[in-house]
Amino acid sequence: MKTDELITLLAADAPVRLRLDRALAIALVAGVIISAAILLATVGIRHDISIAIETTRVLFKTSLTLILALAACGLVFRIGKPGASPRARALVLLVPVALLAVAIVLELIVVPSQDWTTRLVGNNAGFCLIFIPLLSVAPLAGFLLALRGGAPQRPALAGAAAGLASASIAAALYAWHCADDSPLFVATWYTIAIAAISAIGAVIGRRYLRW
Numbered sequence: 626m627k628t629d630e631l632i633t634l635l636a637a638d639a640p641v642r643l644r645l646d647r648a649l650a651i652a653l654v655a656g657v658i659i660s661a662a663i664l665l666a667t668v669g670i671r672h673d674i675s676i677a678i679e680t681t682r683v684l685f686k687t688s689l690t691l692i693l694a695l696a697a698c699g700l701v702f703r704i705g706k707p708g709a710s711p712r713a714r715a716l717v718l719l720v721p722v723a724l725l726a727v728a729i730v731l732e733l734i735v736v737p738s739q740d741w742t743t744r745l746v747g748n749n750a751g752f753c754l755i756f757i758p759l760l761s762v763a764p765l766a767g768f769l770l771a772l773r774g775g776a777p778q779r780p781a782l783a784g785a786a787a788g789l790a791s792a793s794i795a796a797a798l799y800a801w802h803c804a805d806d807s808p809l810f811v812a813t814w815y816t817i818a819i820a821a822i823s824a825i826g827a828v829i830g831r832r833y834l835r836w
Contacts, residue, residue: 648771656764670801682806690797693721697790704783705775728808747805750814757818760795784830785823792822
């Protein structure tokens with residue numbers, strides 16, 4: 626390929642990338658607003674949040690889900706661009722995973738073994754598995770619609786990333802309602818819900834985001 630042709634292709638690609646970034650940003654903002662509105666209009670924020678947020682477990686849970694959401698959204702913004710490697714953004718996802726692993730170890734150390742099952746099961750496991758996916762719908766639809774206008778090289782992976790980001794946003798919002806604060810609960814039920822939406826995103830992405 627000649628230099629002039631390469632420059633022409635790069636120049637033509639720039640507006641596409643700008644449009645994709647703009648579309649993804651709109652999808653992100655709209656998804657967060659809609660999901661937050663659903664949360665507030667239905668179950669709301671836990672009544673003791675002003676006190677609970679001062680505890681280590683609640684502060685960790687809300688911070689962890691926010692970090693995961695930011696990392697996953699960064700991956701989505703990267704993965705829809707042709708020729709852009711998402712590897713560095715994907716590696717950032719190891720940060721919340723590592724933090725959660727450390728929290729689990731500490732929880733197992735400080736909590737008596739006879740209470741491990743109680744902490745893991747919690748009181749709202751079933752509701753968590755329903756509500757996180759519900760809050761994921763708006764962000765997932767927005768991300769998939771935006772990615773449709775991009776050029777993801779691996780549609781299934783792009784869909785999975787959109788699902789991961791959407792479910793992580795939902796988890797970050799749901800954490801403000803959820804009264805089960807143990808890292809054991811978060812590692813089990815939040816992970817199941819997030820994994821399910823990621824899988825759904827991959828299935829949809831394979832068909833919807835295909836060139």
